[in-house]
Amino acid sequence: MGDKERESAPPPRRLALFASPTPRGQEVAAVVRGTAEWCALEEADIVVVIGGDGTMLDALHHMIRTGRVRPVYGVNAGTVGFLMNRYHRSMNIIERLHHARSIAVSPLAVEAVMQGGDTHCVYAINELSLLRETRQTAKIEISVNGRVRIAELAGDGVLLATPVGSTAYNFSASGPILPLDSQMLALTPISPFRPRRWKGAILPDRSRVTFRVLEPDKRPVSAVADQTELRNIAEVRLAIAREREMTLLFDPGHALDERIVAEQFAH
Incomplete structure (x- = not known):
């Protein structure tokens, strides 16, 4: 940045x-x-x-x-x-x-693929969060730059925050506060159950992050980009939108x- x-x-x-x-x-x-x-x-x-x-x-x-x-x-x-x-x-x-x-x-450019196959493109200035829709724990695969880093995160969800948004929901979820000139993103689990010891990660803001929902029929997940909510998510792809x-x-x-x-x- x-x-x-x-x-x-x-x-x-x-x-x-x-x-x-x-x-x-x-x-x-x-x-x-x-x-x-x-x-x-x-x-x-x-x-x-x-x-x-x-x-x-x-x-x-x-x-x-x-x-x-x-x-x-x-x-x-x-x-x-x-x-x-x-x-x-x-x-x-x-x-x-x-x-x-x-x-x-x-902001983050958010490309969300729905369970039915439709794709929605939105922007997130603060953060993009994935949240379970029901009482069932969400299960989410996390990839960074095409490489799977967490094969199965079980919990309430996960979020990716910009430095501007790092003091908002990210901070409430025990994520790190990022200085504006850090050129970093905060990847933070939300009430994680497994892996129990994983507290999140700080990533270079050139990173491309993908969240893939596992067992979506049993464990539906919604995506929230600032104030925009999309339900029944299959996959979300994220990257910094420098042109915006x-x-x-x-x-x-x-x-x-x-x-x-x-x-x-x-x-």
Whole structure:
């Protein structure tokens, strides 16, 4: 992934607003809206996202689907706001954007093959997780770069996380937190039963990972790519989509890489 921090954000030009529909999101949006001139999302050079991390993921996925990804500056009007900047009622959005630092991140390209043979291609900015659909333990074969590394993982499932997503579900599943510039992916089992001692792996982000569901009729598995769920999975193939690189903007001293380091020392 290389050096993720660049000298500065591009000078503010045409701005669009993407706000959470929650009461708090709309309240903050009303304040921010009065600090600048705005245009339609498809005409913008920079997108200001107001809400929580879920709203940020919604905005990024919307831009990936439409094929025009612009730099994004988040304003926290949610709970955690890991991908967002702090909100102050007196904030000047133009000044914030002028001084913002940029960080480039790339999502996972997910190619999911269903039990019926259909294929769905989606993207995961945080992680792709495979989860058992019933009370039956999932059984999953894991391959890396065409070589089988785990012939049969038995448990609730498995996930592959980017550095951006390493502090989310991956961390809750006892996976490692990855620095943004680590050029790594976290492969983490979810409540594993066998092999009992396997705690996961850290892989170079050039790796291609394949999950194959074993005994799918008896042990159905779903795939969740951020907020997109696909059920009755046969196989999932994953790789970093460098051609879909995205730029996140942060206030100086409030950058995402610093938050990732700080998260490892949180009590």
